[in-house]
Amino acid sequence: MTDKKMQLLIPVENQVRELDPKLLLACIAARQGFSSVIGSRRELEFRIDSYPKSIYLSKSMTRRSLIFFRMARKFGHDIVTWDEEALVHLPPETYFSRRLHPEAIRHVSHLFAWGRDNVELWRQYAHLPEDIPIHNTGNPRNDMLRPEMHPFYEEEVQALRHRYGDFLLVNTNFNHVNAFGSDMNLFQPVKKADELAKFGRAARGMSREYAQGLWDHKHAVFKSFQHLIPKLDRVFPDLNIIIRPHPTERHDVYKDIAARCSRVHVTNEGNVVPWILATRVVLHNGCTTGVESFVMGVPSISYRESVDDIYDNGFYRLPNAVSHQCFNFDQLRDTIHQIFSGSLGVADGDERNALVKSYLSSQDGPLACEKMVDVLAEAVTDRTDNDQLSLWDRLQRRLIADGYHLYKRLKPKLPGSHNRPEFQRHRYPGISIDTINSKIKRLQHILKDTTRLKVEQLNEVLFRMSV
Template identity: 45%
Template sequence: MQNSASTLIIPVESQVRELDAKLLLACFAAERGFPVIIGSRAYIHFQAASIPRGVYLAKSMRHLSNLMFLILRRLGHDIVAWEEEALVHPPAETYFTLRLSPVTVRNVSHVFAWGQENVDLLKSYPKLPKNLPIHVTGNPRGDMLRKELRPYFDLAAKDLKQRYGNFILINTNFSDVNPFIPNIGLFLPNQDSQQPKRLGQSGAGMSMAFAEGLYKHKLAVLEDFKQLIPALESAFPDLNIIVRPHPSENQKLYRDIAAQCIRVKVITEGNVIPWLLASEALVHNGCTTGLEAYVLGVPAVSYLATLNEFYDYEFQGLPTKLSYQCFNFEQLKETLSRIHVSEIGAADGSDRLDLINYYLAARNGPFACERIIDILEASGYKEKQPPAQSVCNYLQGWLFTKVKAALTYLNMHRPGPNRSGYHDHRFPELSVSDIEHKIAHLGSLLRRFENIRVEQFSKHIFKIST
């Protein structure tokens, strides 16, 4: 390992969704000579001033990151980014105000796009810096869907089959209207109906008209799914029903439903991929798991009993278009019955293939991880760190880090539903041996990563190197 190399800083927000893919990227980077810091996003932010100068990999460029990006730059870190939610996004006008900030984007050195559609969308952003490089690399989460790495989930999928038998998987994505903690929803709680509504974290950047329409639609679809869960149990007496809420959702609603049923279970453990592979079929409504199911060859059905063509097709259209579409329960029952008796498999066709090829690159050839590291190497980050900031800038960044960490800590531990519980829900405690086991498994499939070392950097944070 070259001491002069930039440290690649990889924050993880949702462990079950992101960790495996980002560990794969960390291994490719370490193998090429980059020291890597990976772990909880919140705790990496706490330790930002203690990490050697390097390249911070951001998962979004929202205005909510303006302050953190300023801090990182003051500390001497460069920032590269991808857009975590690029595969399922609203129309451009809303996407730009919701997911992009002129201030944040100006602080980014490179953007790694999931596919050509992502590039076309970003290049239409009126405030995009003229010389910002956007690279079609694919994404490490896409790498985990490839055939080479599918066996990574075989044991977990086999275990799920043994534990839960034959089951239909229901993935929900209603955190806008059923949030884990109130302020991450589409609207902040409002005790006084006379006061104007205020947008919550997931709605920050939306127009009020778009947010109100989306809220009304999501509430209606949530009601459909509340009725759907027990109805599926009755319709398929030989199958279990597994409900997997979005990591940002409040699970109580689903657990209350499951308590009134016999074969319904609410489970959030682990990555969604083994759950998909173990299931007979996926039922969703515009959820990214519909895309993942398509790539994996797993039958997926988008349940559209309450249809709003604007939100269902213009906003959440990709996973829906890649799935069978059912507009009432009888259609859904018939489709699932045909899947159950192997009369039909996963949705296919040339239109769907063209669609996935437009949205998702690196489905074969070099992995997305390799393409990303190629760009970091070509940009000189392997040979040297980003230039040091002035003493004044660094001290300002250090002070901001400490103040922000203290305020965040207080917010995480306030009474009632708080950020600490939310953090631990999305990023449970991990040990060095947990990380080593995952890396060994990845390495055995790809026949590499034998020399990768894992060390505890601090709480919830690990150093990956050779």
């Protein structure tokens, strides 16, 4: 067991997607003596100067990370990182320019990879520091897909089945063209027809040619899904149809469709895992949920009425490859009938299993979280600290912290800011301490973990877990 005073800082950006697996990580870390602060990424980073020396678990290494990384290192924190977007990822050169920053990665002490593909991807990066270790651990999110973790969601699964009966789960990922804010799309809206559109946030790091092609393709797929959903409502009168938008998508278009249909519902409630376990079939196009469904043994269909091999076989190769692929409505209708009749299951086969194995480590044996915590414990053992600060160092830290706080307060007010309060509430609506305690209790029961944890609510969106 490591020093009980050592602390992990675990930021959560998208609550519905990240909180459960990161709570699992915190529970497992507690067994080795780590305390954790977990909650809203924005709030946790805003308070970075108030924590003792800790290990910050970042989920990206982009240009946007750089200012914070400099700040965190200045206050003595160690930074370890995985990339939330490195499972279903862009082609290497586009991925590197969009998701990695040469200076940001130099502030990182350890990298955690989803699987072998992720390791090989990072090793191609020209600016990868020679001495940075890459650990092929897997990711906390894929821990939650493993059979032994399914009981964590059992009550939610039964509640969803009771509420909706048999349902078809439609997972969308049109955040490149239907983002919560128009500035977050691939391109910003133009005021004149002949005006050249400026890049939005989603296009940063892409060439204009690649971004334009992706924009055109995603728009075509988006339109095909808008036409598809009312057809499904008519053709399958005994099924409810659940539309689950990407966490950073707008819901307006889907709610308008639902208003014209009989059994279409739009929700982003809770983690997607219980929804996948509760449904009979997942419908998507190039969405990570296609991979998650495959791992959990739930049939998925990639609906590909609009095809562009540059993106479908480049960016979205993995989720499309592990799903049944339908290229028109007749194929889709017949495939859904076969799945519900029991004559067709998961799109299985040795080739698909080998493909997923190359992308996702820790599908059996020790959990990814356990492997990660072992790395962190060793890193703490090897660490040498010097807490003696001169008066000048303390003054410098204070000035830097004050400047950073001012920057974080002003940033949400800037045009096109990613930190607008309404968007932050959309991504992290908050959670009660009772719900946090309930989740921890269920996780510890599954883990057969008797560690006694103290959970404190630090504010509306941050919690501390300690032994």
